[in-house]
Amino acid sequence: MDRTSPSSEHPIDILWQPATLLSIFAAGELLAIILALGSPLASGSVLVKFGLASFAIQWVVLFTLSGLYLLRTKLTGFGARGVIVLAMTLMLLVTLLSGASVSSLFGDVFADQSAPWFVGTLRFYVCLLSMSTFGLLALRSHWSAQRAAWQTQQAELQALQARVDPHFLFNTLNTGVALVHARPDAAEQLLLDLADLFRAALAGPRSIMLADELDLARRYLDIEQLRFGPRLQVEWDAPDTLPHMLLPALSIQPLVENAIHHGIEPRMDGGVVTIRVFDEARDVVVEITNPLPDPSSSPRDRGHRVGQAAVTARLREAGGGFSAAVEGERYVARVRIPFSE
Structure with a gap:
């Protein structure tokens, strides 16, 4: 593509x-x-x-x-x-x-x-x-x-890329400090993952391979799993060999971030984030699901919804699509990427 x-x-x-x-x-x-x-x-x-x-x-x-x-x-x-x-x-x-x-x-x-x-x-x-x-x-x-x-869309994307969530950075660095003595290898990997995330965010608008974008999401989830511990469980359902195709950079990672921010963090007992990759018709679909927040939890801020809007616009311009809906007790976001001709 x-x-x-x-x-x-x-x-x-x-x-x-x-x-x-x-x-x-x-x-x-x-x-x-x-x-x-x-x-x-x-x-x-x-x-x-x-x-x-x-x-x-x-x-x-x-x-x-x-x-x-x-x-x-x-x-x-x-x-x-x-x-x-x-x-x-x-x-x-x-x-x-x-x-x-x-x-x-x-x-x-x-x-x-x-x-x-x-x-x-x-x-x-x-x-x-x-x-x-x-x-x-x-x-x-x-x-x-x-x-x-x-x-205008690119300006929104640049604002998204320039925004460094201070809470995420602060919590990640605190987690790294806590791991330095007990698990130095995990602390080193955490810092490497964090560096890759920031490198991708500062790279500017570009296309990226599907496998690389999913790897970026995986690194983000690895960081958050160290932070949340047993409260965050991640399930991957993806083929061993991914299609050789391009999509706009930062199309999936912000959706995974939304799943953590709006689905896991507000819940006392956490939950499961599921990432599925499958073929449907002539599209490759990446599906991210997360549990709904507890009814008693306070509403989360809507800052990350700007990122979701930017993802939607850039996917549409690239010939793909985005949809999101509540299905049962879970929130489901789907990214569609057409196969190359």
Whole structure:
């Protein structure tokens, strides 16, 4: 699964999205209706005029999109404004060449007999240019909105990464100090696990192998098991060989952290956190379950829910998905990662 994030997505890439292509062809049909109702043909009905205008416009659109697609690798250095200028130039060039070819073969089918010969053709070009300008400006606005939304999500992620939970750090260091003399090997492993967690949190937005992300969650759970002792039990149900696939970094570990913070810590007797990895349809599903807090326990703060929202947004942008629900007496969070094509 090698997917680029919207932060690195180029304006030209928006053109190949199904919704954008549908909008382009729909706008072309709208322009054909305007032309069909706006100027008389030398002969023929409105339906004939609409058919000819629709064919001409979609011809221009298809050739313009084909040209932009062939040039897409060379357009990576262009900004949104440069792409708009090139698209307009290419569209006008295709329109002029197509119009000249049609006129030489069939005459000016858009000519108005009561007006000079060039009026029909000029009207067609002006309408096409106007609609294209509005369409490309709307496309630029859409791309800018997507980019702004992604930057907002990245800012939330960076805030999540920059946040060092003082209680977690304090408790972990205290646990390490307590183990230094009694179990020095365990204290050393705890500090190594803590270093790996902070290294991952400070690495910035990136993709990570599923096995590495699960290993990060395992290290976090190892630290918390030393802290909670018998109150925390962990059950893993994962295949020995994990699929070779990528997902956004810190997609699973924050969910495991939520399970501890909201499910284990408030309970006097603790509980079991279960992590399952299994195939479902064309997805790999990572399922994290934890017990619900005791009804008598005080509500936990909702700070970690920001992390869950960031995980949801980044998984969605990467083509995956996230869901969470209360099932019986347990809270179940599921991460879905599509298999590579």
